[in-house]
Amino acid sequence: MTASPSSRVTxxxxxxxxxxxxxxxxxxxxxxxxxxxxxxxxxFAAARELGWEPNLTARSLSSSRVDVVGLxxxxxxxxxxxxxxYMEFVSGVEGVLTEHSCSLLLRLVHTVEEEAGLLESWxxxxxxxxxxxxxxxxxxxxxxxxxxxxxxxxxxxxPSLTGSLTSVWTDDATxxxxxxxxxxxxxxxxxxxxxxxxxLGHTVMRTAAFDAAARTLGLAGAxxxxxxxxxxxxxxxxxxxxxxxxxxxxxxxxxxxxxxxVAGLAVAAEMGLAVPGDVSLLAWDDSQLCRLTHPTLSxxxxxxxxxxxxAARTLFGVITGSGPGSHPVPTPVxxxxxxxxxxxx
Amino acid sequence: MTASPSSRVTxxxxxxxxxxxxxxxxxxxxxxxxxxxxxxxxxFAAARELGWEPNLTARSLSSSRVDVVGLxxxxxxxxxxxxxxYMEFVSGVEGVLTEHSCSLLLRLVHTVEEEAGLLESWxxxxxxxxxxxxxxxxxxxxxxxxxxxxxxxxxxxxPSLTGSLTSVWTDDATxxxxxxxxxxxxxxxxxxxxxxxxxLGHTVMRTAAFDAAARTLGLAGAxxxxxxxxxxxxxxxxxxxxxxxxxxxxxxxxxxxxxxxVAGLAVAAEMGLAVPGDVSLLAWDDSQLCRLTHPTLSxxxxxxxxxxxxAARTLFGVITGSGPGSHPVPTPVxxxxxxxxxxxx
DNA sequence: CGCACTCCCTAAACCGGTAAAGCCCACAAC
DNA sequence: GTTGTGGGCTTTACCGGTTTAGGGAGTGCG
Numbered sequence: 247m248t249a250s251p252s253s254r255v256t257x258x259x260x261x262x263x264x265x266x267x268x269x270x271x272x273x274x275x276x277x278x279x280x281x282x283x284x285x286x287x288x289x290f291a292a293a294r295e296l297g298w299e300p301n302l303t304a305r306s307l308s309s310s311r312v313d314v315v316g317l318x319x320x321x322x323x324x325x326x327x328x329x330x331x332y333m334e335f336v337s338g339v340e341g342v343l344t345e346h347s348c349s350l351l352l353r354l355v356h357t358v359e360e361e362a363g364l365l366e367s368w369x370x371x372x373x374x375x376x377x378x379x380x381x382x383x384x385x386x387x388x389x390x391x392x393x394x395x396x397x398x399x400x401x402x403x404x405p406s407l408t409g410s411l412t413s414v415w416t417d418d419a420t421x422x423x424x425x426x427x428x429x430x431x432x433x434x435x436x437x438x439x440x441x442x443x444x445x446l447g448h449t450v451m452r453t454a455a456f457d458a459a460a461r462t463l464g465l466a467g468a469x470x471x472x473x474x475x476x477x478x479x480x481x482x483x484x485x486x487x488x489x490x491x492x493x494x495x496x497x498x499x500x501x502x503x504x505x506x507x508v509a510g511l512a513v514a515a516e517m518g519l520a521v522p523g524d525v526s527l528l529a530w531d532d533s534q535l536c537r538l539t540h541p542t543l544s545x546x547x548x549x550x551x552x553x554x555x556x557a558a559r560t561l562f563g564v565i566t567g568s569g570p571g572s573h574p575v576p577t578p579v580x581x582x583x584x585x586x587x588x589x590x591x
Numbered sequence: 592m593t594a595s596p597s598s599r600v601t602x603x604x605x606x607x608x609x610x611x612x613x614x615x616x617x618x619x620x621x622x623x624x625x626x627x628x629x630x631x632x633x634x635f636a637a638a639r640e641l642g643w644e645p646n647l648t649a650r651s652l653s654s655s656r657v658d659v660v661g662l663x664x665x666x667x668x669x670x671x672x673x674x675x676x677y678m679e680f681v682s683g684v685e686g687v688l689t690e691h692s693c694s695l696l697l698r699l700v701h702t703v704e705e706e707a708g709l710l711e712s713w714x715x716x717x718x719x720x721x722x723x724x725x726x727x728x729x730x731x732x733x734x735x736x737x738x739x740x741x742x743x744x745x746x747x748x749x750p751s752l753t754g755s756l757t758s759v760w761t762d763d764a765t766x767x768x769x770x771x772x773x774x775x776x777x778x779x780x781x782x783x784x785x786x787x788x789x790x791l792g793h794t795v796m797r798t799a800a801f802d803a804a805a806r807t808l809g810l811a812g813a814x815x816x817x818x819x820x821x822x823x824x825x826x827x828x829x830x831x832x833x834x835x836x837x838x839x840x841x842x843x844x845x846x847x848x849x850x851x852x853v854a855g856l857a858v859a860a861e862m863g864l865a866v867p868g869d870v871s872l873l874a875w876d877d878s879q880l881c882r883l884t885h886p887t888l889s890x891x892x893x894x895x896x897x898x899x900x901x902a903a904r905t906l907f908g909v910i911t912g913s914g915p916g917s918h919p920v921p922t923p924v925x926x927x928x929x930x931x932x933x934x935x936x
Numbered sequence: 937c938g939c940a941c942t943c944c945c946t947a948a949a950c951c952g953g954t955a956a957a958g959c960c961c962a963c964a965a966c
Numbered sequence: 967g968t969t970g971t972g973g974g975c976t977t978t979a980c981c982g983g984t985t986t987a988g989g990g991a992g993t994g995c996g
Contacts, residue, residue, distance in 0.1 A: 257982060257983060258982080266945075267947075268947095268982085269946065272983065273945090273984095281945080285944080299712055300716060300983070301983065303652050303657070303981090303982080305984075307646075307951050308982080308985080309984055309985090326678045326679075327675040327682065328678075330672040331672075333671045336697070344698070349718070352696075352697045353685060366644075371644050371647040373647050373648070478879070481883065505880075508880075512884045533673060534821070535673065537822070538823075538826060538857055539853070540856075540858070601953085602953060611976085613953075613954090614955085614976060617953070617954060621954080624973095625973070625975080626973095627973085645952085646953065648952080648953085649981090652953070652983085653952080653953050653955080653980070653981045654981085655954095937996105938995105940995090940996105941992105941995105942992085943990105943992085944991090945989090946987105948985100948986090949984105949985085950984085954979105954980085954981085955981105956978090956979085957977085957978085958975105958976080958977075960974090961973095963973105965968105966970100
């Protein structure tokens with residue numbers, strides 16, 4: 247109400263109004279002992295009346311702890327918007343950050359080198375207290391960067407990719423194996439996989455797991471291809487697979503995200519193939535999108551929100567100095583819906 | 592290389608190494624005049640050798656300008672992930688921010704009141720230098736909050752909703768009118784609209800525009816309904832419309848985003864109705880999703896990335912003190928694809 | 937009464953930069 | 967030989983908090 251128009255209330259004003267020193271106000275606001283109850287109340291009242299909130303910039307300058315964590319995402323903008331994954335992940339991260347009254351500094355970058363540079367810059371400039379790293383690739387430069395800087399970091403990726411960094415990860419290999427087993431159990435022999443970006447570590451692992459599972463099950467007709475995760479690439483890959491001679495054509499396709507599976511569904515429709523009659527489709531991640539198609543998409547489903555939350559929680563662990571560790575989150579589970587069935591004939 | 596292990600390099604270290612004072616280093620790094628070329632070089636060399644970057648916290652404390660802008664988004668997490676809109680918008684914002692070496696502070700909130708509180712807190716705590724506000728509703732509390740605080744802000748929404756704040760907006764009314772005219776021109780008389788959240792200002796405007804257009808064109812069978820933007824709600828609304836008696840059933844449906852249109856497409860398929868034969872569908876926003884379905888979705892398309900970029904540019908304008916203003920961005924244009932055609936019979 | 941011991945609180949030194957005022961010196965003009 | 971003049975750099979006072987050393991008042995005890 248009486249908030250001064252050119253609002254520049256500082257701790258000094260509050261101190262003056264409460265008739266105490268700056269130090270006392272600081273003590274009160276940081277809930278530290280050594281202040282009489284009455285004084286504390288007086289200080290809070292004064293602050294409320296003036297509409298004062300501690301200047302976090304000043305606070306982090308002197309206390310040298312920063313209530314901001316960084317997240318840089320490195321994917322082309324076109325794909326980002328479409329991938330429900332990231333927003334859900336971010337919302338999971340947010341939930342936990344908010345509990346700690348911490349904020350998220352977000353940046354979209356184009357290359358992993360740019361990202362490494364950005365992280366260094368953020369850290370050196372004391373803009374962030376730590377960071378969440380996603381989309382690991384083999385020999386990822388961020389591992390060395392984070393180690394060299396001594397920056398608290400949680401790496402979202404398999405421990406084999408993240409070096410000495412604390413990691414949070416899902417067991418992609420097991421999930422891929424389960425997907426293949428499921429389709430094989432339905433009777434499929436020619437199973438294909440439309441994978442994500444080949445440069446990404448988890449794509450490599452899924453590819454290897456797919457190969458291994460196919461070999462174990464003796465599936466001669468298994469094949470896979472890498473894409474860039476975009477719907478267009480998914481459509482292209484699907485089209486190329488489904489135009490093969492009927493005897494070579496896969497009867498089931500696993501996708502690395504849901505967007506590509508949706509695109510695959512459209513391609514099947516466009517080619518006059520029935521799903522799941524002529525070809526079964528299995529999506530990955532399982533956002534709501536999978537329930538909005540006809541037929542609905544079976545998927546390897548995954549609590550992405552919880553994944554983000556776990557990453558954030560783990561980061562707080564790292565910041566408060568718990569040793570490095572590996573934090574698996576639940577393996578994606580198969581959620582059968584309308585797009586998978588035994589092959590015809 | 593020789594970066595000190597417990598990296599705590601400050602401006603003082605750089606000054607010492609270059610044999611100058613702190614002030615000189617500051618001058619050099621802010622590209623201010625008054626330093627000899629040679630000295631400047633020496634300073635940069637020293638900084639490079641020590642791996643120093645200015646501490647932005649300290650900088651903004653003394654210069655009282657903050658290189659961070661805030662963005663709070665107020666929608667349920669489930670919907671956020673799905674809406675390609677936000678990530679595309681954010682990526683547009685990012686592009687411009689990066690040019691100004693500015694960062695984005697992102698937060699997902701649950702209510703508009705919470706958002707108003709958060710903005711106040713960010714601003715009071717000098718965490719942000721300004722903010723982008725989205726999803727305006729009637730009598731939005733953020734208008735008063737931003738005015739009271741004197742915080743530089745750009746409001747993404749129609750000027751009629753954003754009070755005295757500088758606004759960036761698309762002409763939804765015109766776009767809705769164009770959509771209706773197009774469908775009417777194809778021969779449709781029973782046109783329906785599946786709208787977004789009724790509480791949002793632009794939903795209200797689109798609803799009014801739809802009514803007006805239907806009246807002007809003498810479309811007796813026009814009807815519309817509000818949803819929460821989720822695919823499920825879109826499916827439900829579509830189902831309810833398409834189960835009407837054939838004589839009452841709409842022959843064309845306009846959706847307020849693409850997710851609902853995709854869901855609508857699935858519902859039509861599930862009910863055995865041909866698109867566009869039995870019913871035409873028209874999406875809004877036009878992310879890539881519209882090209883991934885079969886048939887592809889006609890849409891009112893919209894450069895969302897550019898929209899975000901314009902919002903960010905405008906915010907910089909506000910921060911540097913240009914007066915309030917209204918910045919329309921291009922009206923969504925009709926992009927006909929496979930989901931719209933003249934009604935059968 | 938003196939002394940130790942709490943309990944509350946203040947004063948002052950930071951944190952790492954920026955900004956404005958000031959100092960020194962070379963060179964030019966009168 | 968003064969007296970500008972201005973380029974090049976240093977000094978110093980902040981910015982708005984946190985933190986620590988320490989001081990005064992009150993209490994218990996010998």
